[in-house]
Amino acid sequence: MIYKYEMEKEDYSDFASGRVLHNAPNTTGFPARLGKEIMSRCLTQLRTDKNLILYDPCCGGAHLLTFIGFLYREHFAEIYGSDIDEQVLEYAKRNLKLLTEEGLLARKEQLQRDFDIYQKESHLHALESVERLERLNQTAVKQLQCFPFHIAGITRPPIQNVNIVFTDLPYGNIVDWKGSKDNHIQQMLTNIYQILDLNNSIVAIVCDKKQKVIHGNFEKIHAFHHGKRKITFLKPFT
Template sequence: MIYEFEIEKEDYSDFASGRVLYNAPNTTAFPVRLGKEIMSRCLTQLRNDKNLILYDPCCGGAHLLTFIGFLYSENIAAIYGSDIDEQVLEYAQRNLNLLTEEGLLSRKEQLQRDYDLYYKESHLHALESVERLERLNQTAVKQLQCFLFNIAGVTHPPIQNVNVVFTDLPYGNIAYWKGSNDNQIQQMLTNIYQILDLNNSIVAIVCDKKQIVMHGGFEKIRAFNHGKRKITFLKPCT
């Protein structure tokens, strides 16, 4: 894959899982540069790229949603995440709360207490990261919510008018699907279709190369491989 937007490599250590963002057990962090590239490509597919509703139906610890929230806060009005793991959602909500002034201040105070107790260099670096994130966090996202939901089940999520669906699907040994039929991706897309703003929406799905992303309600706009991942962009048919 050739980067079209994130051409220059940057230092994204401020978004490292476990530094300022909380590290949810048995979850993986999403590469920030790749996430920015995908989000930038999503924005070019929209008629209007402001006041967007962003949703990740397989959010895990919401690492992806959180750094996207920091980097694209001027575009986003609401962020929603869902997952089937109730325990991991606790971390997801804590991460999304970092996008609020109160949540980031609370995290800063916690890191300062840790540094005062242990004088670890890692805590000092984390405090420096918080200060940089505070400068990024000038435009607050109005709505931040994580909820327990099986996106591969028989009902659609309790949200509406979603503009961007951006998700990294479960694959490998860490994460797994829990679906109502043999093709969880198709069922997921059936559910997603019902919550989209059909006049202004895009779906970006990251998955294993072997997974098939296809649904009659969507037109495939673009697909490309990046290492072991496949990224597919879909627009709903109207």
């Protein structure tokens, strides 16, 4: 792929899973540069880019939501994540908590205790990362929440007026959804459509190249490939 917005390759090690952000077992971190590129493309599709609501219906440990929250927090009033795995959601809640002053301070104190005891270079690097993240943590997001939910189920998520849905679908050998791979994406999009702000919203879905992302309530406005990933942008019909 050709980057349109993130032209320069920067150092995103502050957002590495397991450094400051918590590493949820059996989940993978999302590439920060790719995440920024996708978010930049999403924002250009909106009528307004302030006081937005962001939702990741397959958030896992909320690695994606958390680093997006750090880097784009001035755009968001509310950030939500959901997942079918309630155990992994405990890590998601801890990660989203880092977007608060008290949550990041508690993480800093924990890393300082670890460094005092073990004197590991990795803990020192993590402390340096926390200090840089503190400088990004100046604007408060009003609402941060993760909740258990099966987005490919028969009910809609318990939120509304969502502006950006950005999710990395389960695929590959680590995690997968049960049932038909076509049907669960169709049902997910049916549920998502019901919670969008139809006048100001965009859906960005990252998935395996073999997965089909199509639904009668949405117009596909753009798609590109990045390695094994396919990224599809959808606008809802009003």
